[in-house]
Amino acid sequence: MTSELEADLIAAAVRAVPAVADLDSGRFGDIATYLPGRRVAGVRVRPEEITIGVVIRYPAIVGEVAAAVRAAVGKVDRPVRVAVMDIVLPVTAPAAFARLAVKEELS
DSSP, X not given: OOHHHHHHHHHHHHHTSTTEEEEOXXXXXXXXXXXXXXXXXXXXXXXXXXXXXEEEXXXXXXXXXXXXXXXXXXXXXXXXXXXXXXXXXXXXXXXXXXXXXXXXHHO
């Protein structure tokens, strides 16, 4: 299997994990597979390992999400490293935080 096919299949499988909000290439964009004319952000396929950067949904547990991501990738011939880059709050949470911020500014 080529890196191009691997990276695309892995990205699709990881995005299907319910606790994963999105893939993330990291602060410097180094978790990515560079292909001719494009890149697959959040999945780095190398001969010695596969690294996957994810943003998870709160209140997911990091260890459980990492195990679910590895299970989604399936059996491969090298280690799969999972990096949790961020956690997103539920949709209703930002509005609650915004109300708190407004109350603090008014005080």
